[in-house]
Amino acid sequence: MRFEARSKDGGGAAAKRHASVDDLPRAETIIDARTPAEFALDHIPGAINCPVLSDDERRIVGTLYRQQGPFEARRVGGGMVAANLAQHLATSMADRPAGWKPVVYCWRGGLRSGSMVQWLRLVGWDARQLSGGYKQYRKHVIQVIDTLSPQLQLRVLCGPTGSAKTRVLQALGDAGQQTLDLEDCANHKGSVLGGVPGVEQPSQKGFETRIATTLERFDVTRPVYVEAESRKIGRLALPTPLLERMRESPCVEIVAGVDARLDYLLHDYAYLGDDGAALAARFDLLHGLQSNETIARWKQWAVDHDLAALFGELMVMHYDPLYARSQNGNFLRLCEAVRIDVGRLAPDDMPQIATRIMAAAAD
Secondary structure, three states, X not given: OOOOOOOOOOHHHHHHOEEOHHHHHHOOEEEEOOOHHHHHHOOOOOOEEOOOOOHHHHHHHHHHHHHHOHHHHHHHHHHHHHHHHHHHHHOOOOOOOOOOOEEEEOOOOOHHHHHHHHHHHHHOOXXXXXXXXXXXXXXXXXXXXXXXXXHOEEEEEEOOOOOOHHHHHHHHHXXXXXXXXXXXXXXXXXXXXXXXXXOOOOOHHHHHHHXXXXXXXXXXXXXXXXXXXXXXXXXXXXXXXXXHHHHOOOEEEEEEOHHHHHHHHHHHOHHHHHOHHHHHHHHHHHEOOEOHHHHHHHHHHHHOOOHHHHHHHHHHHHHHHHHHXXXXXXXXXXXXXXXXXXXXXXXXXXXXXXXXHHHHHHO
């Protein structure tokens, strides 16, 4: 059971108590009244979590609803909500000024957010409830991705592993260009070695929320630079409309020698040498793609912290063949890509590479 009945308020007073998704950018504070677990799965960017029911309390209310009916569930749940609201008023809301105007939401704009709004308005704050709650915001995220993706003037940065595409993308952003950093949205570098130690990937919904939030900031009449990605980044899937737009868009290919790419990888992935055993375990994912002998050799190099030998073979034997197969098949305009030949991929080379890409795009 969800502790979420629809409010029956009507008329002008009710209208003042409600906000729409379009009002969110102007909201002074956005409060997520759902449980911590719901908040962790995904939430409106910038929202703070002030749950009116904890995860355990919501389970208790749901069990009561199923076993004893809605009255008992609301009687017990109402007491829990009141206690939690009192706690928020005494702590996270204690220093809010008299003119505070928060927008509150729950799963679908029901009793959880409605209860909080009622109490906040009784205090004297001009609190409003988000109509439709998170469910309505989720529809907005999907609509943004579906509507804006086909309009994007994408320029896709291509190049085999070690071509510094992510760093070049960041340099383009520093130079004032519009960039869509999907790996940053995914908290992952997009390969078998792409997981960032100690950093969890967001949920699929959270990933899509990050993408939609970025897309909304773009001027669709100007170019947007994005790194070439496969359908999945780690365990997350790119939204189909965006992936299709990327695959049909013009490409810019960074061309660098093996030595330059290896130097870049040794610098950019140096942290992988901190835990050789954990690094070795990642190669279990390549069984069936590489021979057992090769995987055993790579694992030993990982344990021995011999990243130069490991990354050198990974490039030549795994990533480069994979790039040749996937990029040419997935990015339809790679054959006509603007080629940017570079001799080095050191950090101080990135601004110059970005400048060359911008100049080529302008021609």
